[in-house]
Amino acid sequence: MMSILNDISENLQRGKAKVVKELVQQAIDQGISAKEILEDGLLAGMSVVGEKFKNNEVFVPEVLVAARAMNMGTALLKPLLAGDGVESHGKVVLGTIKGDLHDIGKNLVKMMMEGKGLEVIDLGTDVAPEKYVEVAKNEGCQIIACSSLLTTTMGMMEDVVKAAEAAGIRDQVKIMVGGAPVTDEFCKKIGADKYTADAASAADAALELCEAMA
Amino acid sequence: MTGKEQLFATLRHEVTERASWVPFAGVHAGALIGADATQVLTDEDTLFKSLMEVNRLYRPDGQPVVFDLQLEAEILGCDLAWAKDGPPSVASHPLADTMTVPCKCKLPKPNQGRLPLVLSVMRRMKEAVGETTALYGLICGPFTLASHLRGNDLFMDMYDDEDYVNDLLAFCTECGKLMSDYFIEAGMDVIAVVDPLVSQISTSHFEDFLSGPYTELFDHIRSKGVFSSFFVCGDAARNIEAMCQTSPDSVSVDENVDIITAKAITDKYDVVIGGNIPLTSIMLHGTQQDNMKYAVDLLAQLPEYKNFILAPGCDMPYAVPVENTIGVAQAALETESVRKMVENYISDTFNIDVQLPDYEHLERPLVEVCTLDSATCAACTYMMGAAVAAKERFGTEIDMVEYKFTEKENIVRFKMMGVKSLPSIYINGQLKFSSVIPSSEELDAAIKEML
Numbered sequence: 265m266m267s268i269l270n271d272i273s274e275n276l277q278r279g280k281a282k283v284v285k286e287l288v289q290q291a292i293d294q295g296i297s298a299k300e301i302l303e304d305g306l307l308a309g310m311s312v313v314g315e316k317f318k319n320n321e322v323f324v325p326e327v328l329v330a331a332r333a334m335n336m337g338t339a340l341l342k343p344l345l346a347g348d349g350v351e352s353h354g355k356v357v358l359g360t361i362k363g364d365l366h367d368i369g370k371n372l373v374k375m376m377m378e379g380k381g382l383e384v385i386d387l388g389t390d391v392a393p394e395k396y397v398e399v400a401k402n403e404g405c406q407i408i409a410c411s412s413l414l415t416t417t418m419g420m421m422e423d424v425v426k427a428a429e430a431a432g433i434r435d436q437v438k439i440m441v442g443g444a445p446v447t448d449e450f451c452k453k454i455g456a457d458k459y460t461a462d463a464a465s466a467a468d469a470a471l472e473l474c475e476a477m478a
Numbered sequence: 479m480t481g482k483e484q485l486f487a488t489l490r491h492e493v494t495e496r497a498s499w500v501p502f503a504g505v506h507a508g509a510l511i512g513a514d515a516t517q518v519l520t521d522e523d524t525l526f527k528s529l530m531e532v533n534r535l536y537r538p539d540g541q542p543v544v545f546d547l548q549l550e551a552e553i554l555g556c557d558l559a560w561a562k563d564g565p566p567s568v569a570s571h572p573l574a575d576t577m578t579v580p581c582k583c584k585l586p587k588p589n590q591g592r593l594p595l596v597l598s599v600m601r602r603m604k605e606a607v608g609e610t611t612a613l614y615g616l617i618c619g620p621f622t623l624a625s626h627l628r629g630n631d632l633f634m635d636m637y638d639d640e641d642y643v644n645d646l647l648a649f650c651t652e653c654g655k656l657m658s659d660y661f662i663e664a665g666m667d668v669i670a671v672v673d674p675l676v677s678q679i680s681t682s683h684f685e686d687f688l689s690g691p692y693t694e695l696f697d698h699i700r701s702k703g704v705f706s707s708f709f710v711c712g713d714a715a716r717n718i719e720a721m722c723q724t725s726p727d728s729v730s731v732d733e734n735v736d737i738i739t740a741k742a743i744t745d746k747y748d749v750v751i752g753g754n755i756p757l758t759s760i761m762l763h764g765t766q767q768d769n770m771k772y773a774v775d776l777l778a779q780l781p782e783y784k785n786f787i788l789a790p791g792c793d794m795p796y797a798v799p800v801e802n803t804i805g806v807a808q809a810a811l812e813t814e815s816v817r818k819m820v821e822n823y824i825s826d827t828f829n830i831d832v833q834l835p836d837y838e839h840l841e842r843p844l845v846e847v848c849t850l851d852s853a854t855c856a857a858c859t860y861m862m863g864a865a866v867a868a869k870e871r872f873g874t875e876i877d878m879v880e881y882k883f884t885e886k887e888n889i890v891r892f893k894m895m896g897v898k899s900l901p902s903i904y905i906n907g908q909l910k911f912s913s914v915i916p917s918s919e920e921l922d923a924a925i926k927e928m929l
Binding site: 276279298320323324325326328329332363364365366368371389390414415444445447 | 530559561564567629630633634636637678679680685702711712713716757758759762795796827
């Protein structure tokens with residue numbers, strides 16, 4: 265059983281989407297639980313990709329094809345997971361901040377977070393501060409994650425913190441910030457909770473924050 | 479030696495007496511004349527006037543005429559989202575849903591999009607400052623242009639359909655060659671190929687997909703008799719060697735790359751490296767002293783001024799305080815004197831008794847001009863010139879004095895006065911003008927208030 269889960273992980277790391285899909289189907293047919301296939305096969309593989317990305321061993325194309333392979337696998341598992349007692353590890357609302365259309369970094373964060381078993385609501389790009397807060401409130405998200413590539417839009421992240429305060433949910437959500445010009449100092453200055461330098465670290469931090477809040 | 483000769487000497491790999499200096503003032507140029515980013519990139523006179531102000535205040539050896547990686551994309555059908563304080567962003571990708579390569583008949587022509595405006599400003603800049611300042615024409619690199627056209631799927635195409643990616647990159651390379659031709663014909667001395675996305679791929683992907691196109695592009699530029707540069711943003715450290723192997727005359731990197739380590743690689747290929755003053759932490763949010771210190775510390779790490787250009791990490795943020803760039807310019811042009819200023823500023827150990835004037839009981843208005851050194855710093859020269867002219871107009875009605883930061887006594891004085899940036903004008907102890915030179919009307923009005 266371990267060997268097929270290893271094969272899933274390894275093929276996922278190489279971005280072999282079709283092979284991953286076939287292997288996941290085989291694993292299901294062998295009677296391996298959806299939870300095990302997900303966690304010991306797909307998420308294990310994505311975790312290796314995340315680590316390598318963090319260490320500058322793989323880059324954007326490698327992460328994108330690995331994530332696509334993961335999605336092919338999870339699509340097969342989804343109908344089974346509901347009955348398998350698998351719960352998400354937390355819920356995140358994610359988007360690129362208002363005025364900013366850059367989405368590569370934000371997409372990587374989404375993939376890495378999903379790779380950690382987090383549920384991610386992706387609001388896309390050019391997201392108004394109030395929108396993050398509205399969705400976090402309505403969907404019960406533990407985390408608001410904002411991305412910005414431009415020095416001119418990063419200031420808008422402070423408005424997310426203020427909007428969360430105004431909506432009375434500041435003590436119920438953690439606000440994460442990231443993107444090329446963002447720094448830990450900036451994160452502290454605007455009163456956000458967590459800055460991470462790369463997508464894989466963002467996913468690790470989000471998982472930790474969700475576990476701490478559980 | 480003019481700035482242009484200085485930069486050319488650097489690009490010819492000669493040892494020079496100081497480091498060459500190229501401020502990447504794109505939309506920031508507009509901030510110098512109160513124009514927003516959209517105006518700078520869409521109005522010919524505004525762009526020209528802004529660039530002339532960059533030339534006047536920052537005394538560059540070389541300067542870009544326009545910094546907009548969306549110029550080609552716009553002509554090729556991408557929608558743009560405009561901003562007041564930054565260059566436009568690409569909002570749609572015409573090839574997002576179709577894995578095709580545009581017909582060569584779609585390649586940009588000089589009368590399309592904003593090219594007439596850009597080419598005209600290039601000619602005007604050449605006429606106005608081209609004798610003394612090297613002018614950079616910036617084109618969008620093939621990889622970034624391909625991603626503008628195709629969107630993020632380009633990254634997965636690199637796995638799914640290598641032939642398609644090669645064909646699309648060949649189209650974008652043709653585009654780059656054509657744009658270079660237009661810019662060279664308009665008088666540009668250096669063609670910079672700007673490809674921020676190069677930092678997002680592995681070296682093997684660079685070699686598989688980009689080594690060929692880039693070698694072709696730089697060979698083309700060289701055949702036209704002008705210099706070339708390869709600009710990247712982000713952590714491109716691992717790809718510097720592969721970039722050098724495509725034979726640009728120079729490369730330019732931002733603060734994500736350790737430029738001294740990278741220089742060991744570029745030196746091996748006798749390629750010039752430029753950079754990498756941090757755009758946000760230092761240029762945008764730092765003080766003038768931070769900027770001068772960063773620049774002189776960086777220059778101090780070089781054994782000699784060879785194969786090196788002092789420059790911001792990339793396109794400067796719109797709102798970089800003018801005095802910060804003035805500080806960097808001064809550090810590049812007068813490195814030793816700025817090094818002493820910074821040392822003195824930091825050491826803070828000298829015990830000099832400085833008496834500030836009794837501002838409350840002056841006999842007549844006192845105009846105090848605080849400068850880095852009006853003899854060597856262009857912006858300080860203009861600020862001092864404005865004050866001297868006012869003194870001539872007002873005669874004995876006012877007093878006027880210059881304090882230079884080069885003198886230790888004035889470091890103490892500036893700290894006592896609370897002077898944050900240079901050059902600046904204080905009247906009766908109150909800050910009236912900082913970095914931006916006042917017109918004679920503005921200065922006269924400020925003086926008259928005190929009469």
